[in-house]
Amino acid sequence: MSTSSSPAFEPVSTQTDFIRQEHEILDFWKRSRAFEKLRQLRKGGPHWSFIDGPITANNPMGVHHAWGRSYKDLWHRFWAMRGYEARYQNGFDCQGLWVEVEVEKAKGFTSKREIEAYGLANFVLDCKARVLTYAARQTEQSIRLGYWMDWNDPDLLRELAERLKEDPQQTITIDGPMGPVTDSVEQIVGRLGLPELGGSYFTFSNENNYTIWTFLKKVWERGWLYKGTDVMPWCPRCATGISQHEIVTDGYRELTHEAVIVRFPLRGRDREALLVWTTTPWTLTSNVAAAVGADLDYVKVKAADGWTYYLAEATAPRVLKGKYEVVERLKGEAMVGWSYDGPFDELPRIHEMGVPEAHRVLPWEEVGEEEGTGIVHIAPGCGAEDFQLGKEHGLPAPAPLDDEGHYIDGFGWLTGRYVHDVAHDIFHNLEEKGILYRVDPYTHRYPVCWRCGTPLVFRLVDEWFISMGPTYDKPREELTEAEKEASLRYQIMDVVDEIKWIPEFGYDREMDWLRNMHDWMISKKRYWGLALPIWVCENPSCGHHEVIGDEHELRERAVEGWETFEGHTPHRPYVDAVKLRCPKCGGLMSRIPDVGNPWLDAGIVTYSTLQYRTNRAYWEQWFPADWISESFPGQFRNWFYSLITMSTVMERRPPTKIVQGYSTLWAEDGRPMHKSWGNAIWFDDAAEKMGVDTMRWLYLNQPLDQNLLFGYTRADETRRRFLIPLWNAYAFFVNYARIDGWLPPEPLRRHPSRREEGFPRLDAPWTAEAAPTELDRWIVARLKETIEAMTAGLESYVPVRVAQPAESFLDDLSNWYIRRSRRRFWSAKGEENAADKEAAYQTLYTVLTTFVKLLAPTIPFITEAIYQNLVRAVVPDAPESVHHCLWPEAAPLTEAERDLLEAMAAVRLAARLGHSVRAGHNLKVRQPLAKALIATDPRHRRELEQLLGLLADELNVKAVEFVEEEGDLVTYRLLPLNRVLGPKFGRRFPLVRKALAGLDAAEAVARLQAGEPLTLTLADGSEAVLSPEEVLVQSQPREGYGVAGEGGIVVALDTQLTPDLRQEGLAREVIRRVQALRKEADYELTDRIVVRLRVEGDLAEAVARFRDLIAAETLAEAVEEVAEPQGDRRLEEQIAGTPVVIAVERR
């Protein structure tokens, strides 16, 4: 964002405020319409299709959403840089109980009755308005994250929300991508996301709802839609059934209830009773039977309280109070058929249903003795398994609760009471009747409502289901076509086979779910959601039902109420007005009042958002998605499931080619984030305190299958490890380039944004003016390697494979290339090393401009800031944004480059060893030494010889020499090659190892090097012959010689200090202190100075002798010895025991 007219780099501070910079970049993108321009640039490119898993527009977005959204943005940007065109449509999930619950809270409603009194039309408007409000909020947050998507203007969404509540029927005109659109507010809202309005898709849109109707009609036509009566988990607060999909998602909580043991007196016997256990006392009102395990062992005991009890033998010690005596042992089988008096036989409803007559003992294989008494209370109207068992035995099924959890009429004193409030009164009542045995607290995982947390009850209800079809008891590959045709379950599995799952275990999870899942319950007795298009004949003797496939069919079939519905979106209450004629009996048909399961809304989007109903050619262009990405937990049975199931029904095709999943976000303390635990971090806070580039890098550097521990400590670490070094490498370059007035020559000025403009390749990035060194060639080879690795990582959708090569490259760049190259940038202009300096500039410029492109998809802000200065400020015709550039490409590494990479690794190892020796001898690097000695094999020697100057420099030695006779530096160790000799000698192997260790190593090595075998005499007297290939010779540093070794390289240093070396070392001590003073004085890098010193003894000699060196190194025009040194800065201390005073002054 240069403002100067003549091209030049802007100065760069190393103290940049990254967060402020992010806001400036956001402004820049907005001002320059960067995203719109990118879309223009990529128009006509090959398609990369992404379908967004819709985010629930119900609350501000969290840092866990930011995780997924960073990935979505990253891969969009990556493919755009590869030249692909994408659709960029964000999605909002809009309908369902989660929105209703929030609106209820806001309105202070606590029951469905209050909603109905308020009016469905108003309630639905409130739900729509809430969705629009939070969609606006989430859009703003996503923009802050740097996410580039096609969304609506947040202000427009907020305005629609207000207008909607004002008067949904008022007509407005808004601008769309194809021109102005005029319609009622309600219809504009219903058309959001369609081509004429653009922006995010909303699952409450007309198109989304009607496409689901189309889906449901197909289901119905194939005979898979049915109404079932069953005992279902039910939330008494929300007054709705909870489907299996929902109950397993966050659906259990550790709760402590009071478990009760009750006497069921046996009829016709005196004070003999079954002991029956339950954790849900409210269900005792509806007890019908008692179940025993036919093969379990039971006992009849005489207890101290005068009763005789029956219970499972294994349970007796923990169940029975006080002393007891076992009178008889019997199998459960023996008790089957006994009848007993139920605990609430006096209730009128129980009487009416013939329950007392039905009471008896049944056999049931599910009965166990781990809990309770081994005799299970059966209430067919209150439990799913109980209902099944009751059906098998033809038992009545009293259902005691209404939809809000109150006892219905006919339950005596309980009628009208709330299910979760009656436990104690029931205990009291049982006590009075003399049948309460004991009550104990019992902690178990109990299902709760996933929205409001209310413990669920089980109710006998009518719901609508999609049949998943039979599960056949044979392997899938043996299924016939006919069997598959009859079972949606297996059709879905076939589709799942065609999808690539990342990580791979996703496939198994999805399959596991499909094998086990029950029919999909799609109805909900609520208000805000998909209006299920099921119309039922009102004539009770007919009951025929039909599914309507779209709005046109509805209009054709409507015989009543169309005028009430017309002009409205297909939501309650208006759509409920439409009546049809029953084709069977001629009666009137009404829509069932239920709304749909919200996963229907999200599952249809690969059809509804791609114009499946209206423009099949367009749909074919973008279907299936290339990639979708969501957090794993829950999605196997929710979005992934519904998406795949619905696509299977629609077209029997996979909705996406790749599913990428990632784990759960936790707080840094390893626990889930929880408002009440104080460990939650809000997105807005994270963005403004960490910066979103930091967040995005943190997300990238995270294995998909592990939970992400998110917090400020980790963010600081991430910033320090990656963003700051990146920024400083860039700042280093710019600040020296400014000093030298360096600008990139022509071949380096190419940053194409379209393929036809050509690619600069990295094989020879230097002009004729540059004389690249091995170091330059090395970092370019590393860059090529990094391009290859990051590209492969991105193509495979594995984030750590993108982050890891980038981090390792930056480390090499910062801590080796730049550190070793610094001096090359200092030299003055026009000297004989101009070509070397030019090479350094060209290399670093190429590396930095290429590297920021590789990083741009992940950390879009800092890379944009760097690009604007490195490229746009000096190459005005370059693409306007780094995000408009094409992805770097490089030819494969050449043989020479591979060799160079190996060689540099050897040098760095040798340098490490040299530093280690210095540290061991307390020899500062500042102190020059005469030579380093290296003992190594011929291959490493060849490698090191290419780069000796570099190594000498790094170790501050005058020479590096190789020693032929290693024995001085090294001792040998002989080790057996386990892999070979282990199997060869088997049991004798330890003896071989021992014998080998006992040899004279030097002598044995000499023989081996001559190619002769070794003959060993083992401890058991036998002999073993080892060929040279079977022995590993390990050289290790000889103790006490100042050597260090590793990986086949041994380094020693000549630690003798000659007077010359010592004086040079002292001179360097002086230089170091002058540099420190320069820094303290805050001089510019180019400022010339005068150095004034007072020194004595050795030091004086050293200064006199190395005066020129000191002057050159510190940019001093003069190095003067004075009695009282004065200047801008001054220090007094000792060097090697000699006092010294140094002052510097700027010229």
Add this chain to the structure above:
RNA sequence: GGGCCUGUAGCUCAGUCGGUUAGAGCACCGUGCUGAUAACGCGGGGGUCCGUGGUUCGAGUCCACGCAGGCCCA
């Protein structure tokens, strides 16, 4: 209750086909380097590789059983 995964340094995690002295980052201590760095280098302390048993010349790695935690399903 069943299935899958995990258990390695204070913390977060690598550890290939079973093989030689079990590693990294963070944190801590010492020390060096520093005319880009909030960095970086070198060194140090810190290990019952969850436990028990087994297979094997050899087990962090394979097997069995158990313990603890996570996920999925009942």
